Amino acid sequence: MFKAGHFTLKPAPFTYHDPHSVDDAVDLLARHENARVLAGGQSLMPMMNFRYAMPDHLIDLNKVGELAYIHVENNALHIGAMTRQRDLEFSDDIARHCPLLKAALAHVGHRQTRNRGTLGGSLCHQDPSAELVNAAALLGATMHVVSQRGKRDLAAAEFALAYMTTALAPDEMLAGVTFPLPTQGTAHAFVEFARRHGDFAIVACSAMLGLDGKGNIAKVALAISGLAHAPVRPATIEQALLGQKADAATFKAAAAEAGKLEAGADAYVTATYRQHLARMLTYRALEQAATSATENHHG
Ligand SMILES: Cc1cc2nc3c(=O)[nH]c(=O)nc-3n(C[C@H](O)[C@H](O)[C@H](O)COP(=O)(O)OP(=O)(O)OC[C@H]3O[C@@H](n4cnc5c(N)ncnc54)[C@H](O)[C@@H]3O)c2cc1C
Incomplete structure (x- = not known):
């Protein structure tokens, strides 16, 4: 049922498996040490070619x-x-x-x-x-x-x-x-800064916003990527936004707090620059989401 073979190209040698069901895939994962599953290969294949990843067994999910x-x-x-x-x-x-x-x-x-x-x-x-x-x-x-x-x-x-x-x-x-699913009437925005379109973002910010009948913020969520190992959901900022007027002053205050979140640095981007981007992008995401939320409200 499985085709298996040894390949020695740019990656380190590995055995290839192509299961046709989830049961067969998890059976292979259970039986083989140092196994990796292959999905679209857009990240795994380059990592294998650079030998950052050296699985002994590659379990291809493309036929599942x-x-x-x-x-x-x-x-x-x-x-x-x-x-x-x-x-x-x-x-x-x-x-x-x-x-x-x-x-x-x-x-x-x-x-x-x-x-x-x-x-x-x-x-x-x-x-x-x-x-x-x-x-x-x-x-x-x-x-x-x-x-x-x-x-x-x-x-x-x-x-x-x-x-x-x-x-x-x-x-x-x-x-x-x-x-x-987001509740009816909730609006969203996704903004990011990357060196070129299609590159991974340096910092990205998404926002979900819902307004009450008076135009105040009734629901809000923010997720900021690029500061830490995973997106940050700044609960304190989200909490502080609730009940506030959806206007520039409110968003500026929230953005200022986002700019104080702890940020990591790497060889290319400093923590200070990431914080600056978090501040700018939080403002933009909230403003864009509020514009859509207002349109939903009146529309
Ligand atoms: C030029 C280029 C630009 C890109 N730009 C962006 C970008 O701007 N933003 C962005 O988000 N991504 C970007 N990517 C990455 C792209 O989105 C990849 O598709 C994605 O990171 C990996 O998905 P994949 O299906 O190709 O997974 P693969 O490369 O096959 O696998 C990636 C990892 O996930 C594991 N894996 C896959 N599926 C499963 C599963 N079901 N269960 C357990 N483990 C699993 C694999 O073992 C491997 O470790 C870019 C890639 C390239 C080549």
């Missing part, structure tokens, strides 16, 4: 059809881990029920990478700036994890364990994700 689906049920969006980013981008269900996800996808790589890249691959790769990781944090997504030992669900915040590291055990894989 049951992992590719999008459906709306019980006020939530259910997406299979192997659903291509391109299919998410053009899904009517996502455009209608969860436009934040569509807005985030517009910043993910390029058409070519989205053709192959999957939702699950992006979430499991857990780049700190990945837009889909940010959207999962903002929307409070639940990750459905499977192994031969059984199934378990993890909140997005629990799933992101450390820098580019998920809470998945070596014998586990991500099967699907549930995104609770």
Whole structure:
């Protein structure tokens, strides 16, 4: 049933497996040490070619059809881990029920990478700036994890364990994700700063905003990527926004607090610059979301 072979090209030698079902995939994960699953290959193949990743066993999920689906049920969006980013981008269900996800996808790589890249691959790769990781944090997504030992669900915040590291055990894989649907009338915005369009963002900020009858903020969520190993949901800032007028002064005050959040530095970008971007982008995200929320209100 499985085709197996040895390859010695640019990557270190590995054995290739192509299961056709989740049961077979988790069986392979349980039986083999140092195994990695292959989704769209947009991050894993370069990492293997550079020998940053050297799995002995590569378990290709591309023939596991049951992992590719999008459906709306019980006020939530259910997406299979192997659903291509391109299919998410053009899904009517996502455009209608969860436009934040569509807005985030517009910043993910390029058409070519989205053709192959999957939702699950992006979430499991857990780049700190990945837009889909940010959207999962903002929307409070639940990750459905499977192994031969059984199934378990993890909140997005629990799933992101450390820098580019998920809470998945070596014998586990991500099967699907549930995104609770934003409530009616809630507006969103996704903004980021990247050196070039299609690059990973240096800092990204998403916002969800709902207004009450007087135009005050009744619901709010913010997720800021690029400061830490995972998107930051600044609870204190969100709390302080509730009940406030959705105006420039309110957003400026929230943005000033976002600019004080702890930020990491690397060889290319200082912590101070990341904080500056967090401040600017928080303001823009809130302002854009408020404009849409006001239009929803009157429209
Ligand atoms: C030029 C370029 C530009 C890019 N720009 C961006 C960008 O701006 N923003 C962005 O977010 N991404 C960007 N990416 C990355 C892209 O979105 C990838 O598709 C994504 O990071 C990985 O998805 P994949 O399906 O290709 O996964 P793969 O590369 O196949 O796998 C990535 C990792 O996830 C693991 N994995 C995959 N699926 C599962 C699963 N179901 N269960 C457990 N583990 C799993 C793999 O073992 C591997 O460790 C870019 C990539 C390229 C090549």
